Amino acid sequence: MSTATINISNIAYLIAWVAYVATSVCAATFAGTRKDRWQRWALVLAIVGLSAHLVALGCIVAGLGRAPWGSLYEFISSMAAVLMIVTIILVLPNRNLAGIGSVLAGSAFALMGVGLIMYARPSELQPALQSNWLTFHVFLAITGSTLLLTGGIVSALYLHRKQWDSARRTDTEPTLDLTNPTGTEDGPARSITDHVDHTLPQGTTIVAERTTVKAASAFASMGVTSTAEPFTWAEVIKRNRWLYVGMGLVALCLTLVTGNLIVTLPLLAVVAATDIVLGRVSHRLPTTDKLDDLARRIITFAFPIWTLAIFAGAIWGEQAWSRYWGWDPKETTSFIVWGIFAAYLHARSTKDWKGTKAAILASVGSGAIIFNMFFVNLVISGLHSYAGV
């Protein structure tokens, strides 16, 4: 692969990286202002970024004649591309969801940042890795895990929104007061719908919801401001304190077991910081049912892909390592991820598990994917390790 091709690939990667952070900023501005032009800008920037990103990956494909996942850097780059494709298709064009494009594009940006740290000059694969089954397996693994990761992120957003809903609704809900709605399109509609759910026979929901959303947005356009306050920083931290304590414990355990701080600690710190920021803006997030539906759509699409990725890996393992399943650390973690999302899918159709508990499962599942990507590759040695990254 010529140096020129590598340079083009690297520059395109950086362009995409910058475009994604710009996308994230625009989407966040849109969530704050609800002005359409920011949504448009977010979409345009995301498409520009993705185009550059595909050029970056395409250079590797063209230059080496192999799929762009020969090193952890390329692997992460491909994952970020999949994440952005989902964002562009499902999230940014939808006015109700575009705001969370900031989180997803931000995640792509963060991933690619990690990719830069792990940068390895694209080179030929060793012959043991040149196999069609392997290409198929890794392609599915990247697509499946990225989609599941996205579903998990959306579920985490759901939890934030739900937390805000339940905290603020207790202040505002007692009466079904349409004359004094709380300005935003999302806030009151949810509470009224919930109220309706309890009082009227089933089947009425659809119409009732439509009416309230219409009414609420009408009030919103009249410039009525929100009375439901966002969480303060202190409130967010206080509400989620056990989560942060738990994450600290996880970090501690992983450090004790492996004696390696470098991967775990910064990662969990970033996740916790993001979580606190999200808590602060949770009132700007799409309604819980929108987020729930988005997460469901992504995860139900991704789960069979992930399953097939595991099977394809098993078939390849049978050829290369003489066994289809050997509880290699990567295999084990893949099974864990599979199990968590299987539990999510079952939880969704179980009465007292749907909603919060299901969303917690999906969020934990996305944590497991991150663990699978970084921890298993970098800290635990196994057959899937990228030697020397």
Add this chain to the structure above:
Amino acid sequence: MTTTAPPRKRSDSKASPADAREPSTAESEFGKLPPSPMKAMARLGGWRILRSMRTAIWLLLALVIATTIPTLIPQRITNAAKVAEISQTHPGWYQVADRLRLFDVFNSPWYVAIYGSLLFVLLCCLIPRSANFVRNWRRAVARPKPGPLPALSHTSSFQTDTEPQLVEPQLRKGLRRAGFRCGRSNENQQWIAEKGWTREAGSLIFHWSFFVLMAGLFVTRAFGFTGFAVIVEGKTWVEAPIGIDEYNPGWYGDNTHQGFQIALDKFEAKFRPEGGAMDFVSHVRVIDNGKEIAKDIRVNDPLSYRGIKMYQTSFGWATRIVVADPTGQTVFDDFITLAPKGPRNSWTGVVKVPGLRPQGALEVFFLPTAELISDKEARAYNDELGPGVRLQARPGPPTANSPAIVFKEYRGDLGLDGVAQNVSVLDKSRLGNPVDAGGAGLAGRSFQTTDGLSVTFPELRHYSVFQVKHDPGLVVMLIAASLIMLGLVPSLWVSRRRLWVWVRPAESGSGSTVTLGGLAYQKKDAFEREFNTLTKKMNRRLGTGTEQHPTLPEQVTLHNK
């Protein structure tokens, strides 16, 4: 909707048939036989717990949590060396953890108990659910009781000039083409159509497949075998238990050996200039009843012959060593396979000569790239080799540039009597200290030991190690995996829809009115559009007679079930 209730989902366990049964009154209970265990369990709520999705989710999560342990604690099956290291460095912890089977989680009783319970709960859910599916197959589209349209989430109706008798077959054909399964109509020309049965069917197939998977595992463990074959270049190996190292037969014996022969013609190891491995190939011939098949076994390309698979696993050096007694008679002449030893690129092996009196043995060290070194260095490094050895292995590429052997000679009792012995392990307990040590270059002069033996090293070859496997469960596993995918996709991506169809003579006199009612079980948001498209399609199909382009059907949305 009086005809059918929507089939029960696994989740609403409260509606399971066992629970729905009304408990009889206490008085009548006395005069009766004790209830069957199943009924008793149902009364206690055990059946309900077993069949509830909650239990299944908790067990699945327990399985997931149990599976996280092996990602943090090294396992014997994947990293035996690390486990051995822990047993040395932390004997106390090792004892405790080993008692808890933490180094062998996947075969531990508690892990088996978790997934066993999960499978049992799954079975308890699947049996009634499958029975339900079969029972509901006809019932779902059974002839509805004549009457007005039941309240459904979506309804539409349109007029057509065609007579009702002609409308019905047309409409049925159209619905079938749209993927609906139509039931028989009642006297009012009302019938039920349904679509998306593959969702439930897929879900059932998916869940049942895990039992197929377990069956595959069982077949592998019961009737398969694993082991290793070590073949020296130029030699022939016979596929039989005796030739397989670390032989691990299935629970129910093995009469699957084929007795064919594998001749290893040549082994090639190619390395990159910088030292990394590039390719390992064993050129073999399969010899079976006079038939010969040539095959190159590579890392990614195993040999598969008559149900036996052979994988290229590793390779090493085999030295031919000839030992002659003081009278000049050859007492040993064979290749010995050597195992890698230490970081210095040296290998060891054993020559046992039971024919000598007293019995003799050589502990052989092979140095692929040997060099002469000074006496001092030799003493430091070759302490274990003995005095007078002036060769050392040079770290370097794993190619043999200046091969040589050094050896220690033992005389005494090999301890061969009766007990089966590993050919490459020397039992030194009755041999005493080495009587001499020496060395020989490849195809060089023979070395004369102090007690008159002459040792020569005429030839060096590679040996190749293959994992040998027979896995009759593999096919079963592949079927299970296919079934899992086959079931999983529709169970997640297909949504179930029910239609209630009514064709009646138009009130205006000629022609007919068609009314469709629709109900979506999943993806309810998308159904409105689907339903409208379907109505339009049916309308276009039947035509309106006078109008070429049907107007949008009038749509009524009902809000009460």
